[in-house]
Amino acid sequence: MKKIKALTGNGAASEIMRQVNPDVVAAYPITPSTQIMEDFSQYLADGKVDTELIRVESEHSAISACVGASHAGARVMTATSSAGLAFMWEVLGVAAGLRTPMVMNVVNRTLSSPINIHCDHSDSMGARDLGWIQIYSENANEVYINNLIAIKLAEKINLPVMICQDGFITSHCVEGVDILEDKDVKKFIGEFKPKYSLLKDNIAIGNLALPDYFYEIKMQNVIAMEKAKKEFLRIDKEVNKLLKHETGYFEEYKLKDAKVVIVALSSTCGTVKSVINELRKKGKKVGLLKLRLFRPFPKEELKRVLGNKKIIVMDRSVSLGSDAPLYIEIKNATESKDIYSIIYGLGGRNIYEKEIKYIFERALNNKLKKLEYVGVRK
Amino acid sequence: MKELAKKEPRFSSGHRACAGCGFPQIVRTILASTDKKVVVANATGCLEVVSTIYPFNSWKTPYIHSAFENAASTISGIEKAYNIQKRKGKIKEDIKFLCIGGDGGMTDIGFQALSGALERWHDVVYVQYDNEAYQNTGVQRSGATPLGTNTTTTPVGKIHHGKELMKKDITRIVAAHGIPYVAQASLSHLEDLSMKAKKAFETKGPAFINVLQPCVPGWKIASNMTVEIAKRAVESGAWPLYEVKNGNFKLNYKPSKLRPVKDYFKLQGRFKHLTEKEVQIIQKVIDEEWKMLLKGNYWKVKSY
Known part of the structure; x- marks a missing residue:
């Protein structure tokens, strides 16, 4: 009960x-x-x-x-x-x-x-x-x-x-x-x-x-x-x-047929899902991989599902002097060359749907840079 | 003492402490002063390093080492785990708790954890073996290093002449927490130490004992002189033996005349650079402190 x-x-x-x-x-x-x-x-x-x-x-x-x-x-x-x-x-x-x-x-x-x-x-x-x-x-x-x-x-x-x-x-x-x-x-x-x-x-x-x-x-x-x-x-x-819930190391949200996929952790995933729903209505093949278990890291399983997709990894932290932690892990697991790093939300800076939409659209148009800092004033 | 010696020691031989080191005797004496099971939490330091080299272990009683500065908070958790299991009938036995560390683990880096644990009133006996420097890492000065001492971080040179600051008085600081039992003891007076350990284990609530432990390499002394030097520290008033029970001060050892501190210093390499004048300054500090203690004036704040 x-x-x-x-x-x-x-x-x-x-x-x-x-x-x-x-x-x-x-x-x-x-x-x-x-x-x-x-x-x-x-x-x-x-x-x-x-x-x-x-x-x-x-x-x-x-x-x-x-x-x-x-x-x-x-x-x-x-x-x-x-x-x-x-x-x-x-x-x-x-x-x-x-x-x-x-x-x-x-x-x-x-x-x-x-x-x-x-x-x-x-x-x-x-x-x-x-x-x-x-x-x-x-x-x-x-x-x-x-x-x-x-x-x-x-x-x-x-x-x-x-x-x-x-x-x-x-x-x-x-x-x-x-x-x-x-x-x-x-x-x-x-x-x-x-x-x-x-x-x-x-x-x-x-x-x-x-x-x-x-x-x-x-x-x-x-x-x-x-x-x-x-x-x-x-x-x-x-x-x-x-308690029924999405089980597994990660949740796959409209991932199977997605061409572009965001990988993220925690609350941002809710925002990403909402954007995916909107873009899917327009026929855009976008999806989300929400990682639940970060340690131990489910390396082989991630490689299997992310294999040949365009991957955008969203990190809510930086590794000063190197690439962001989740990005490094996903890149290492998938050995993908079609992978992009987004850093966002540091110190509680909000992440908005319009920003995620912008990230997806640029990725779909092959315009995303390898590393982008989203939401920071220039 | 004869009775204590008959007991099976709860700290076995085979440890790798230096020849002449006193803390195995301190630990044995303390553990022999109760017949109850004792769980020990030990701060990183000489005692931990020499007694637990895997796969060996000198402790014939349950023992945990976590880190340098957290022995007091580690034992806090253990004591509370005991309380709830006792309350729920999962454990019947009466168990005592001993938190032990050197002056680094208790006076300096572990001081906050110690002070917090004292304030929380855990039923634990805390023991500091005071060897008056970070001896484990090669004789660096600590807050407990006395005035004038030559250490590797307060070396003697053309301009500086050893530690230029006073020893931090941890026993008084602990007593200021208002806990029911606080004592100072020495390796040289094991009967006194045992009496104090017994009282500490019997105390309901926190108890603290600070034991002087001359360090053979750190104090630059002969390995057969450890006990003699500790004895001279007591006889010169440099290390008074006393108790503070429920706030009441009692001096346990009162020689009719104090031995000059130079008698204590002259057997140690760490003080041999001191000039006659410097020794006199230290002698004056000890004399004034002793006068206060004889009057029972323990709480008078010292200022130099």
């Missing part, structure tokens, strides 16, 4: 956290993810959850406490954004290296400087190589669905998972969200059964590994990421039985 609730993206994250009722949550407030922790604190105050909530003095301590709690046998969740994620950076790697099964909602916001509280993906893109699974959400509905997937995935593979949503655009926008009954969520995720615990087993965690062992230990993380890819699909299908 499901019901529809009017929730923001943040509200969808705090709602699933309420239903999961994690053993330990450690967090530090930061815009635009703050509402998640405020809601959750209220749930605790009202007795709707019985979590041990640690109101730490920094994000560095938030993630550190989460890592400690997880290895002491607790189911752990947290949330952050931007500078908070950047401040966690060192311990993000520790969490993955120690094979910590935890879930973190990342509400995407740009990094300083200049300081700015609005959306781009520079925060989570900066953390993409640290061993976390990354799932991007188009809207509040997907935030809810992706959290369900993440909890099972994290605990199955023993890897930490980030669920990303766009700051303000998704986090502060109210939508109708399909919500499961509390008991169905509990049944779906089950009891947390850690493989070991500092409280029960005589173990040492976080040993020093010198060149004679380090590489083999790191390889286990490589293998775990490969396994996570398969598990994601399996769990995604399980969730689909409870």
